[in-house]
Amino acid sequence: MTGAILRPALPGPAVPAQGCAERPVLRERGQREVFCGLTGIVWLHRKIQDAFFLVVGSRTCAHLIQSAAGVMIFAEPRFATAVMEERDLAGLADANDELDKAVSRLIERRPDIKMLFLVGSCPSEVIKLDLSRAAARLSERYSPDVRILNYSGSGIETTFTQGEDNCLAALVPQLAESRAETPQLLVVGALADVVEDQFARLFAAMGIDDVRFLPPRRARDLPPVGPSTLYLLAQPFLGETARVLEERGARRVAAPFPLGAEGTTLWLKAAAEAFAIDPMRFRAATAAAEARARRALEPYHAELSGRSIFFFPDSQLEIPLARMLSRELGMRLTEVGTPYLHRQHLAEELALLPEDAQLSEGQDVDRQLDRARAARPDISVCGLGLANPLEAEGLTTKWSIELLFTPIQGYEQAGDLAALFARPLDRKTRLRV
Amino acid sequence: MQLTVWTYEGPPHIGAMRVATAMEGVHYVLHAPQGDTYADLLFTMIERRDKRPPVTYTTFEARDLGTDTAALFQRTLKDAYERFRPQAMLVGASCTAELIQDDPAGLAKASNLPVPVIPLELPSYQRKENWGAAETFYQVVRTLAGAEDKRTDDDRSARGHPPHSLPECVDELANRSRAGRPSCNILGPTALGFRHRDDVAEIRKLLGEIGIDVAVVAPLGASPADVARLGEADFNVVLYPEIAGVAAKWLKRTYGQEFTTIVPIGHGATTDFVAEVRRLAGLPEEAAEAAAGPASNLPWFSRSVDSSYLTGKRVFVFGDATHALAAARVATEEFGFTLCGLGTYSREFARDIRAAAETYGVEPLICDDYLDVEQAIAAAQPELVLGTQMERHIAKRLGVACAVISAPVHVQDYPARYSPQMGFEGANVLWDSWVHPLVMGLEEHLLGMFRDDFEFNDEAKPSHLGSGARIAAEPVTVPDTTATVSPTIPITTHGWRSEAEAELKKIPFFVRGKARRNTEKFAAERGLSEITVETLYDAKAHFSR
Numbered sequence: 022m023t024g025a026i027l028r029p030a031l032p033g034p035a036v037p038a039q040g041c042a043e044r045p046v047l048r049e050r051g052q053r054e055v056f057c058g059l060t061g062i063v064w065l066h067r068k069i070q071d072a073f074f075l076v077v078g079s080r081t082c083a084h085l086i087q088s089a090a091g092v093m094i095f096a097e098p099r100f101a102t103a104v105m106e107e108r109d110l111a112g113l114a115d116a117n118d119e120l121d122k123a124v125s126r127l128i129e130r131r132p133d134i135k136m137l138f139l140v141g142s143c144p145s146e147v148i149k150l151d152l153s154r155a156a157a158r159l160s161e162r163y164s165p166d167v168r169i170l171n172y173s174g175s176g177i178e179t180t181f182t183q184g185e186d187n188c189l190a191a192l193v194p195q196l197a198e199s200r201a202e203t204p205q206l207l208v209v210g211a212l213a214d215v216v217e218d219q220f221a222r223l224f225a226a227m228g229i230d231d232v233r234f235l236p237p238r239r240a241r242d243l244p245p246v247g248p249s250t251l252y253l254l255a256q257p258f259l260g261e262t263a264r265v266l267e268e269r270g271a272r273r274v275a276a277p278f279p280l281g282a283e284g285t286t287l288w289l290k291a292a293a294e295a296f297a298i299d300p301m302r303f304r305a306a307t308a309a310a311e312a313r314a315r316r317a318l319e320p321y322h323a324e325l326s327g328r329s330i331f332f333f334p335d336s337q338l339e340i341p342l343a344r345m346l347s348r349e350l351g352m353r354l355t356e357v358g359t360p361y362l363h364r365q366h367l368a369e370e371l372a373l374l375p376e377d378a379q380l381s382e383g384q385d386v387d388r389q390l391d392r393a394r395a396a397r398p399d400i401s402v403c404g405l406g407l408a409n410p411l412e413a414e415g416l417t418t419k420w421s422i423e424l425l426f427t428p429i430q431g432y433e434q435a436g437d438l439a440a441l442f443a444r445p446l447d448r449k450t451r452l453r454v
Numbered sequence: 455m456q457l458t459v460w461t462y463e464g465p466p467h468i469g470a471m472r473v474a475t476a477m478e479g480v481h482y483v484l485h486a487p488q489g490d491t492y493a494d495l496l497f498t499m500i501e502r503r504d505k506r507p508p509v510t511y512t513t514f515e516a517r518d519l520g521t522d523t524a525a526l527f528q529r530t531l532k533d534a535y536e537r538f539r540p541q542a543m544l545v546g547a548s549c550t551a552e553l554i555q556d557d558p559a560g561l562a563k564a565s566n567l568p569v570p571v572i573p574l575e576l577p578s579y580q581r582k583e584n585w586g587a588a589e590t591f592y593q594v595v596r597t598l599a600g601a602e603d604k605r606t607d608d609d610r611s612a613r614g615h616p617p618h619s620l621p622e623c624v625d626e627l628a629n630r631s632r633a634g635r636p637s638c639n640i641l642g643p644t645a646l647g648f649r650h651r652d653d654v655a656e657i658r659k660l661l662g663e664i665g666i667d668v669a670v671v672a673p674l675g676a677s678p679a680d681v682a683r684l685g686e687a688d689f690n691v692v693l694y695p696e697i698a699g700v701a702a703k704w705l706k707r708t709y710g711q712e713f714t715t716i717v718p719i720g721h722g723a724t725t726d727f728v729a730e731v732r733r734l735a736g737l738p739e740e741a742a743e744a745a746a747g748p749a750s751n752l753p754w755f756s757r758s759v760d761s762s763y764l765t766g767k768r769v770f771v772f773g774d775a776t777h778a779l780a781a782a783r784v785a786t787e788e789f790g791f792t793l794c795g796l797g798t799y800s801r802e803f804a805r806d807i808r809a810a811a812e813t814y815g816v817e818p819l820i821c822d823d824y825l826d827v828e829q830a831i832a833a834a835q836p837e838l839v840l841g842t843q844m845e846r847h848i849a850k851r852l853g854v855a856c857a858v859i860s861a862p863v864h865v866q867d868y869p870a871r872y873s874p875q876m877g878f879e880g881a882n883v884l885w886d887s888w889v890h891p892l893v894m895g896l897e898e899h900l901l902g903m904f905r906d907d908f909e910f911n912d913e914a915k916p917s918h919l920g921s922g923a924r925i926a927a928e929p930v931t932v933p934d935t936t937a938t939v940s941p942t943i944p945i946t947t948h949g950w951r952s953e954a955e956a957e958l959k960k961i962p963f964f965v966r967g968k969a970r971r972n973t974e975k976f977a978a979e980r981g982l983s984e985i986t987v988e989t990l991y992d993a994k995a996h997f998s999r
Binding site for chain 1: 457459460463467490493495496498502504510511514515516533537548550554577582825
């Protein structure tokens, strides 16, 4: 098997002669209507159940997380903020003592915590509070009961899902060195539990037994990593995590992302090829599920085919979603905005995009709104700050954050994913008020 | 650093946004890092507004920090003016921008825009949302009503009058009320305020009924031109002192306009408010009684026998100072509850809360630390919590009934239906919403009589609230105060013998916590090492005296 991974990949799927790979991208700067990376905490705290996220920031940071998630959660949350005050800004030494106090109060209150993330914010970055040293210092004090790590979720450095990227990248140095002789598969990116289980079953069926997921559901279950590790990105926003995994010797399996029937097959196939799985066995493992996914998509194809869609930048999921919606549901792409375009990780996706799709990276929100108003797309995918105002202007919207909070990857979710886009249109035809 | 699980208020620039978003023709340019635009969704989602807030953010990123962020601010300001053409602009910084000290005030001045530009100094690491709203509204009023102020002063001095003092003002009002209807401004309602929309409608209607015109409502719905007319009214109605208090005091100094001090939440307070308004408007006193109607249904509902089981129910009140003070009065005087705790997160109004707490004989809680509030509620063992969204979290954890009386609130407290807190209709709303979470009378009696019903028992939610288990029948002990209770050993924590513990369980859940605490206190005072069934009933007799 070791030899297999060195073998050049089998020829990939039929790639359209003209993809998006070389086409110009509209790069814009101006006001960006996006979340900062702290927002990743909203789903990460549920994924890693014994981890706690302590933001070191201002009242704004506390208010953000609370507004984005907290007010809906009537339970003890697994996140909090150490709010910096006037006296913390006066001197740095003092701020470290204050942080220690906040951490000790927290750990007393929540003895069940096994892993604590100190999450950097704009204020803590600007005053250059060294959270990585604080994490190392506190780790010494609380080891082995609590592991204390650090990453930045600040708005000045990260956009929305990049918070997850930084969080996972902070986990990578904690992973044990893999001593395995044979290759193991590591699936990277937080997935819904149900999706994770489906993928595990599919990999087992095609004969890849040693599959681990990052992040794990519990802090103690961190997967090992080493030169024998092949990793497959489940999410498109994991540039930094991929970089540090490569530093540990792991190698990436290039693939489009597992959205839709086609996307999921291509994603699984990339893994199968890297592990030299017999194509017959691969088909046997996936054919039924793929057919089921295609059947589930049929009714939505009828509803969505020919409709135009406009993506405002939000999560970096925009390009894979646009690919799925255009190829599998026949939607017309007007503009596909992304906060950041990782050309290497998205190469397979770009190749599959139709050639008339306008790509944009970054944002000047007022100008982008002008373009959306001019294009009058059938659906605009945007954040909650824009959705209701656009609805009031008569445009139909799909709020984008839901795509991070809903199981959308894999075969069994392909229909659900299509339904997310069909629902706003369906609603519009139902309402008579 | 303060460990914050939930925060009662946002940073002060959110307060400034609430004022800007409430107004028409005003635009706010906020120097802030990428990501702070989350604040937009407070308005577009929680309050369900159909327009983007009139706020342009600079959204600087790390790479901008190496360059000229001041130039970025200036560029953003000019672009925002060109695009939106507002009649006045607000400029300010969020917490991160405050650290990089680009001086939005100076930069805005240098930009020479052809409209008034109001710089906001909001210290993010000391102050919070309501303070930010109050300061912003004050600056808006000072700048925009100030021009008017100068002219009036000049006019007056030309006529040989100093700015008028109070007695003269009242005389003037008396004269005017004969000529036409007296007028007032309504000050304080903002965007994202708890029930501000309907409070304004209710109070406007009430004022109309007693013969008073409303000149300007601000900031909600006011344009800069409206703010410039503030000085023309006879007096001011301050609905939300947290937001309009400072501006009202300035208007009094500048125009001699008196302002109301009673917030009309509850039947009694509304009646008092009517009397105060009539006095300020120079309307005859004797008619006040007649003009107070149509009154609310609350007095009759509260007197009807169905409500007698509400007598002496222990209630804990927490919220912003205005709503907490009002709720304390309504709960005690109009519902017949017993107040077992009163607190606020509004430090600016700590003195009022302390004074009120003293008259009710409870400890005041002036605090914005959610964990401390949780501890205070657990210790007070209330049967009903009247609080904010955060107290709902606490009440759920402790298994106590709860109703929301104050911001912060979430989307369900920006309802579609008419639901003021103020005025006589507001009193009706308070009645319904505070009684609703309590177990209804008959069910409460039956729970006291038959403990082991498979369906209606302590673990179940009140049956009128739908099926399901409550989270905890008894308050969870706060970790650092007590050890865990183990039911297997004969003597449990604090010396409870198992049969006494079992007897305690027969007391209805909503007063059980109080009974446990009283019994333990009773035992401790007498130096009893164990608590028997006898001790339990001795304590009951002792405390019922």
